[in-house]
Amino acid sequence: MSEATIDHAGTAGDDPTFTVWELIRGLSRFAAVHTMVDLRCADHLKDGPLTVEELARRCEANASNLGRVLRMTAALGLIRQVAPNTYELTESGMTLCEDAPNSMRPAVLVNSEIGSWLATNAVPQTVRSGRGYMARHGTYYDYLAGIPEINHAFNEFMRSRTEPVAAAVASRYDFSGVGTLVDVGGGNGTMLAAILRANPGIRGTLLDRDNVVPDARANLSAQGLADRAELVIGDFFASVPAGADAYVMASIVHNWGDEDALRVLGVVREAMPDDGRVLLVDILLPDDDRPHVGREMDIRMLTVFDGGRERTRSEYLDLLKQAGLRGRVVADLPMGLSLIEALPTG
Numbered sequence: 001m002s003e004a005t006i007d008h009a010g011t012a013g014d015d016p017t018f019t020v021w022e023l024i025r026g027l028s029r030f031a032a033v034h035t036m037v038d039l040r041c042a043d044h045l046k047d048g049p050l051t052v053e054e055l056a057r058r059c060e061a062n063a064s065n066l067g068r069v070l071r072m073t074a075a076l077g078l079i080r081q082v083a084p085n086t087y088e089l090t091e092s093g094m095t096l097c098e099d100a101p102n103s104m105r106p107a108v109l110v111n112s113e114i115g116s117w118l119a120t121n122a123v124p125q126t127v128r129s130g131r132g133y134m135a136r137h138g139t140y141y142d143y144l145a146g147i148p149e150i151n152h153a154f155n156e157f158m159r160s161r162t163e164p165v166a167a168a169v170a171s172r173y174d175f176s177g178v179g180t181l182v183d184v185g186g187g188n189g190t191m192l193a194a195i196l197r198a199n200p201g202i203r204g205t206l207l208d209r210d211n212v213v214p215d216a217r218a219n220l221s222a223q224g225l226a227d228r229a230e231l232v233i234g235d236f237f238a239s240v241p242a243g244a245d246a247y248v249m250a251s252i253v254h255n256w257g258d259e260d261a262l263r264v265l266g267v268v269r270e271a272m273p274d275d276g277r278v279l280l281v282d283i284l285l286p287d288d289d290r291p292h293v294g295r296e297m298d299i300r301m302l303t304v305f306d307g308g309r310e311r312t313r314s315e316y317l318d319l320l321k322q323a324g325l326r327g328r329v330v331a332d333l334p335m336g337l338s339l340i341e342a343l344p345t346g
């Protein structure tokens, strides 16, 4: 539960500058949280309260400056002062520990990494030119491959986002009739592991890039699933393993513009049998302008991908139709995601 004590200095109702001030103040809040993560303050605090001086000594930081960051993160509800100049983690703050279940540390690292910041700053240029900032590196995934620490953090970040979604897919979708399944761009195997655990009769194949498959191998082995999961290094624009009963594509299509999305869907359609199915997991943007988690994600796609975008339900169904697939939404999932089942049109 949040213990935020932020002074909002007004409300949206009586101050027309409120929204913009909030956005600007958000940058300082994020800088403080980023510092806390970078210095591993949460890991140092997890065994109990520490004085600012002792924490600074363990973090090898300047105590005076660290104290200012701690005041900010205390106001955000991530830590609390238990004695003068002495802080302990709150429940929210514990999520920043490296070994917390679904730790938020990788999410902060990925979103504060320098390339991500530069790409965020370049969004006006991306909007003017129509060309994504990261295109100079190839794709965002090519960029990640060059910075192993952040590449690993990205895979962990995806785990924290996918874990609750995977649990929902595994429990809500009827996998009867599925004996073999390919997870296309399966990341570190979070989705595949949940499906395999819930369906002991299924064997899975995970396809991903060479800079990601080692994390998937470690994850699936740690869960005792190595003997039911094959790992394939490959490029889903070139080929995917053929003949499986189901092809999972979780948070894949939204990374790509329509042309690239149709290329990968075409490769999958080509590989699947006529009685196979695609299980697509992505955000469905509402048709109107109401707030939705997909809006921020759409700007994130604009920021780090060249063509990646969130889509409405009808845009997805249309894309699938163009790829020779008939889609239907079968479940709403956590994180604003939905599950679309798509069958060959014939």
Ligand SMILES: C[S@@+](CC[C@H](N)C(=O)[O-])C[C@H]1O[C@@H](n2cnc3c(N)ncnc32)[C@H](O)[C@@H]1O
Residues within 6 Å of the ligand: 141, 158, 159, 162, 184, 185, 186, 187, 188, 190, 191, 207, 208, 209, 212, 234, 235, 236, 237, 249, 250, 251, 252, 255
């Ligand atoms: C947003 S992540 C989704 C990971 C996973 N499906 C999930 O939901 O947690 C996209 C994944 O696609 C993989 N990927 C990107 N381009 C690829 C390509 N050309 N061939 C195979 N995998 C690719 C990335 O390495 C990454 O693991």
